[in-house]
Amino acid sequence: MKILITGASRGIGKALGEYYKNKGFEIWGIARDEGALKEVCDKYFVCDLSNIEEVSEISKKLSGVKFDMIILNAGISTPHSRDFPPIEAFKKVFDVNILSIHALLEHIDFKDSKLVFISSLASLLGAPTSLAYSASKRALNSYAESLYFAGIDAVLILPGFIKTDMTKNHTFYMPFLMDLDDATKRIVKIIEKDKFFNPFPLRFYYIIKLFTLLPNNLKRKILKKYAKSDIVE
Template structure:
């Protein structure tokens, strides 16, 4: 199975690469940090997997399009779009430069890579595209507007692709994790509800992928709380968000 993973040099991307590193899989790992990517690749090879690395910054859209054309020269079984950034949880107005960077990395880079790949998938009439989104896409807190907005845009993009590509036998999956212990979440300075270990998070993600879950949000209790919150009357919702924001220290 040929599996492509973006953001593979650390965090969830590294853990996903190691999970799929078997002698049955051929991995293509994409990340911008060459030294860390090389380390992850060697660990995957030690587990018996054939590994190709591509050093690239996903924010270089022209390079992403070139890479997309290159990747499409061979059949693609699964592509996991994991690369992402956050500007943290802070008060005040997010500077435009930070907002722009978050949207470039979390959303626009995805289409830059997929634009040349999608016609190849349609031609081969099989394949899976997995989007690593976030529970933050379901409800936007005032301290994470840029991140939540970028992930909600990603959800909408994935939803449209699902309907567009389903007739061609291509499966689109959107995975929406809560807090998972990783390089990104370790920067947070507040108590993260229902925090999962990296191993538990990867177990949930890969299980959802194997079951071809079109939309999968977890942990269940956390996602249920968010969905209930979105159904409450606006005045009550405002009070809850104000309280939670105050507890967070923003």
């Protein structure tokens, strides 16, 4: 039983790798930090996922390998800010969060695999302080949905805030912030349930859903006041 995990070196990807390794799965990982990959993975590729040519090479190497599950987890953001991000930073977010996924899947035979996409609750709202991240994750939702409707066993997971390197420098209040351990358990349960659309924690999801029903000019006023940058303005 084989599982491929992108971003298996740290955070959610590493925690899922450890969990499934303990369950007896063979873990294949992709990330940049070789030392960290070695700790969790039986096999791994050291790769910067923003280098799409390199990702395509890995995809070709994996063309004959059958995975039971592929967890498309690696993701990055630009710093939370109302500043308009430079194109290099914006492109890198799209390369890692969405384009690398397609490049990786291109030559893999995933017809009989479960594809797990780690999106974010941030995809449900065009937050003014995460222009690139929200847009890339919304694109990911659509990508995963297309594959699901095409008959692939796809699972889309949209977590709220989790304590990992991604959030450790956030200076703003993070509602319903979860421990990595708690979030990992929830993700594992979701994967077992076999349902496509999985936001969590649900209380945060419902608040966001309710918020999205407000008139746009009111949403804008509220976000102007409460959506905070990490960068002091």
